[in-house]
Amino acid sequence: DQQVKQNSPSLSVQEGRISILNCDYTNSMFDYFLWYKKYPAEGPTFLISISSIKDKNEDGRFTVFLNKSAKHLSLHIVPSQPGDSAVYFCAASAGSSYKLIFGSGTRLLVRP
Amino acid sequence: DADVTQTPRNRITKTGKRIMLECSQTKGHDRMYWYRQDPGLGLRLIYYSFDVKDINKGEISDGYSVSRQAQAKFSLSLESAIPNQTALYFCATSDARGASGGYNEQFFGPGTRLTVL
Numbered sequence: 001d002q003q004v005k006q007n008s009p010s011l012s013v014q015e016g017r018i019s020i021l022n023c024d025y026t027n028s029m030f031d032y033f034l035w036y037k038k039y040p041a042e043g044p045t046f047l048i049s050i051s052s053i054k055d056k057n058e059d060g061r062f063t064v065f066l067n068k069s070a071k072h073l074s075l076h077i078v079p080s081q082p083g084d085s086a087v088y089f090c091a092a093s094a095g096s097s098y099k100l101i102f103g104s105g106t107r108l109l110v111r112p
Numbered sequence: 113d114a115d116v117t118q119t120p121r122n123r124i125t126k127t128g129k130r131i132m133l134e135c136s137q138t139k140g141h142d143r144m145y146w147y148r149q150d151p152g153l154g155l156r157l158i159y160y161s162f163d164v165k166d167i168n169k170g171e172i173s174d175g176y177s178v179s180r181q182a183q184a185k186f187s188l189s190l191e192s193a194i195p196n197q198t199a200l201y202f203c204a205t206s207d208a209r210g211a212s213g214g215y216n217e218q219f220f221g222p223g224t225r226l227t228v229l
Contacts, residue, residue, distance in 0.1 A: 004154075006154075009152070032216060034216070034217065036220075041222070041223075042222055042223070043116070043202055043204075043220030043221050043222050043223050044155070044202070044220045045220070046217045046218070046219070049217065089154060089155065093216050098143060098162075098206065098216050099157060099160065099170070100155075100157070100216065100218060102147075102154040102155040102156070103154050104152055104153055104154040105154055
């Protein structure tokens, strides 16, 4: 049973528009959430994170929103750029376990 | 130079063969992890180690073993490879002190693509 789900395997967006990537989780013990970005032939790289005590965290063009009651988080990229084309993974951890549970990923294509 | 390196980057082997994947890091992190990625399944944790004397099983450890030879080195072994172990394997590290910029932020190597025929 997947504890972290990314239900959209792919997303295509026009350059300059907003990209919204979604993630749902089932484990109410998760208290920290991360987004990773992965290019082909490279390892995932950390993008942005959010603690469960917050509902929003912003870093430049990237904003993560957390809705604890819905067990849902989303990553907004504004404006989207062709270099943002990659696979995005949502991940979650609980307490001091330091283990990350990953979603299956969403492939984002930003069209010029 | 890369902070987390993995060797080999690509490997093709046959069923029943023993194979070792190696990971080295220069980040000075205590914690190291091995994941595998399969299409549509994301990354799943195989083993993790919080220091040289600490080894823990992840969610899919069957068929794998690990060795933490030093703080900077963590190797993954497949004692008798089978075709369903064909996957992309990633090593990752994290700082136990949380000083690397983010709570539980993990830093990944470039991956090893393993094919078992």
